[in-house]
Amino acid sequence: MESRAAVDDAALGREAWAVLDANWTGSATVPAPGLYPHQWNWDSTFVAIGLARRDTRRAGTELLSLMAGQWGNGMVPHIVFQPVRAEVYFPGPSVWRSREHRSAPHGVGTSGLTQPPLQALALWRIWRHAADRDTAAALVRRLYPMLVAQHDYLATVRDLGGAGLAAIVHPWESGMDDSPVWDAPLEALPVTGAPYRRAGGSCGEGRPGGHHDPFVTLALRYRDSGYDPAYLRDEHPFAVEDPMFNGIWLASCQALAELAPVAGADAGPHRAAVERIRAGLLERLWADGLFRVRDLRGGGLSQVCTVGCFGPLLDRELPADRVAELVGVLESARFMGAAGYPVPSCEIRAQQFDRSRYWRGPSWVNTNWLLRRAAAVHDLAGLARILGASTLRLVRQAGFRECFDPFDGSGRGSRDFSWSAALTLDLLADTVEE
Ligand code: 2M8
Numbered sequence: 001m002e003s004r005a006a007v008d009d010a011a012l013g014r015e016a017w018a019v020l021d022a023n024w025t026g027s028a029t030v031p032a033p034g035l036y037p038h039q040w041n042w043d044s045t046f047v048a049i050g051l052a053r054r055d056t057r058r059a060g061t062e063l064l065s066l067m068a069g070q071w072g073n074g075m076v077p078h079i080v081f082q083p084v085r086a087e088v089y090f091p092g093p094s095v096w097r098s099r100e101h102r103s104a105p106h107g108v109g110t111s112g113l114t115q116p117p118l119q120a121l122a123l124w125r126i127w128r129h130a131a132d133r134d135t136a137a138a139l140v141r142r143l144y145p146m147l148v149a150q151h152d153y154l155a156t157v158r159d160l161g162g163a164g165l166a167a168i169v170h171p172w173e174s175g176m177d178d179s180p181v182w183d184a185p186l187e188a189l190p191v192t193g194a195p196y197r198r199a200g201g202s203c204g205e206g207r208p209g210g211h212h213d214p215f216v217t218l219a220l221r222y223r224d225s226g227y228d229p230a231y232l233r234d235e236h237p238f239a240v241e242d243p244m245f246n247g248i249w250l251a252s253c254q255a256l257a258e259l260a261p262v263a264g265a266d267a268g269p270h271r272a273a274v275e276r277i278r279a280g281l282l283e284r285l286w287a288d289g290l291f292r293v294r295d296l297r298g299g300g301l302s303q304v305c306t307v308g309c310f311g312p313l314l315d316r317e318l319p320a321d322r323v324a325e326l327v328g329v330l331e332s333a334r335f336m337g338a339a340g341y342p343v344p345s346c347e348i349r350a351q352q353f354d355r356s357r358y359w360r361g362p363s364w365v366n367t368n369w370l371l372r373r374a375a376a377v378h379d380l381a382g383l384a385r386i387l388g389a390s391t392l393r394l395v396r397q398a399g400f401r402e403c404f405d406p407f408d409g410s411g412r413g414s415r416d417f418s419w420s421a422a423l424t425l426d427l428l429a430d431t432v433e434e
Contacts, residue, residue: 013428015399016421016422016424017421019400019420022416025039025082027065028044029044030082030418033414036414037085038089039065039082040078040079041079042175042366044066045122046122048062049122049125050421050423052122052126052130053425056126056131059122063126065080066119068105069108070149071110072102073157074151074153074154075153075157076119077113077114078115091111093110095223098110101226112219112227113169113172114168117166120259121251123147126139127262141262144265147252151249151253154249155273160232160296161294164279166241166245166249169232169239169240170238171215172219174244174308176306176359177215177359179346179360181240181304181308183304184295184299186215189218190237218236218238242308244370245311246277246280246285247281247314250278250281251314256270278318281312286322289328290305290309304347305334307335307364310330311370313378314370330371331383334347334348334349339363340409343363343387343406345403355407363403363406364402365420365424366419371387372384372388395421395424399415400417401420402420
């Protein structure tokens with residue numbers, strides 16, 4: 001594998017800034033040159049998190065430019081398209097046709113799907129770390145109503161199971177696109193249309209072929225419904241309650257409860273949302289010592305365990321017995337115990353595990369960062385330190401790659417990947433306080 005073990009902290013930090021500057025459009029950071037030339041929802045938000053201790057204004061600009069793509073119904077899209085080279089990425093704006101929808105912003109093209117609602121947690125980190133309190137307070141006041149609208153959308157349009165959790169309606173909404181947890185719900189779909197191949201990019205390695213037809217079919221069906229909530233509720237064939245998506249949502253509700261007074265608002269509704277989501281997670285997704293994905297279209301709970309199953313650990317009030325069980329699994333040979341470079345995106349003993357296929361085995365900087373935060377909020381300082389140190393070891397040795405082989409740490413996918421660089425800046429700050 002590539003080895004850059006000699007890179008010290010200062011040099012690593014400078015390299016991370018260079019990646020972020022190269023991927024900066026002037027108002028947003030694209031995930032990577034080449035394959036991902038637009039603004040992605042959770043990528044940008046991880047960038048804002050990475051900048052929170054370093055540059056309040058730029059972190060705020062990143063979030064504001066993402067929220068410029070927010071739809072009138074509150075939905076924050078998973079891609080905000082850059083007008084330049086708009087169709088280089090497939091599916092581009094001509095596929096999503098957002099501008100034809102009355103609820104979508106007209107100045108900018110977006111996708112019609114969302115991604116994990118991490119923005120309030122990012123804003124809370126910006127607020128907590130900002131040296132310039134006035135700038136941070138103004139940012140909170142500006143973003144707060146947008147985030148409330150986003151959460152209202154999830155609580156209404158996306159509560160497809162009727163029990164307080166948000167459902168995702170496409171694997172792309174999870175951010176863990178090709179995770180084996182989507183195999184069963186996707187295999188149950190009718191397959192129509194021709195397979196497609198992505199244009200260019202270094203991330204062709206490790207990407208699946210077979211899935212992309214149902215991926216596009218699902219997106220087109222939703223688009224052709226006019227992005228209709230009633231269609232989602234009654235007809236759309238993919239509807240899933242995902243523990244990572246909902247764990248992030250819960251953590252963002254906790255963040256909004258803390259930010260509400262800064263915005264002159266009542267924290268009560270956010271606290272109620274936290275309780276509702278936690279109850280939904282425990283009652284609907286907990287089985288056999290883990291949180292699992294629930295297929296609302298008849299498939300029940302997923303048997304395969306992935307890094308997404310640990311998402312509810314982000315809840316600092318998760319009951320201690322559940323925390324202990326989850327951490328036991330995380331540290332076992334199913335995940336960290338048998339990986340040289342944690343955390344594999346799928347449990348190692350699963351037959352679907354594949355060390356080199358995108359979201360089916362490789363370790364990722366963003367999920368490591370989320371689990372490190374989860375460890376910190378539960379006062380598991382040792383686990384937090386291991387997660388931080390192994391993540392820094394990965395990027396020090398292999399560079400800011402999109403993901404990494406969990407056994408030998410070699411890089412996979414795109415190079416100069418923004419969230420790997422941005423979260424490195426946060427990890428280099430080397431504290432486990434939350
Ligand atoms: C990947 O997802 C996009 C579709 O949204 C793709 O495969 O083209 C995922 O890794 C996702 O988590 C990420 O946000 C996106 C951009 O980095 O790439």
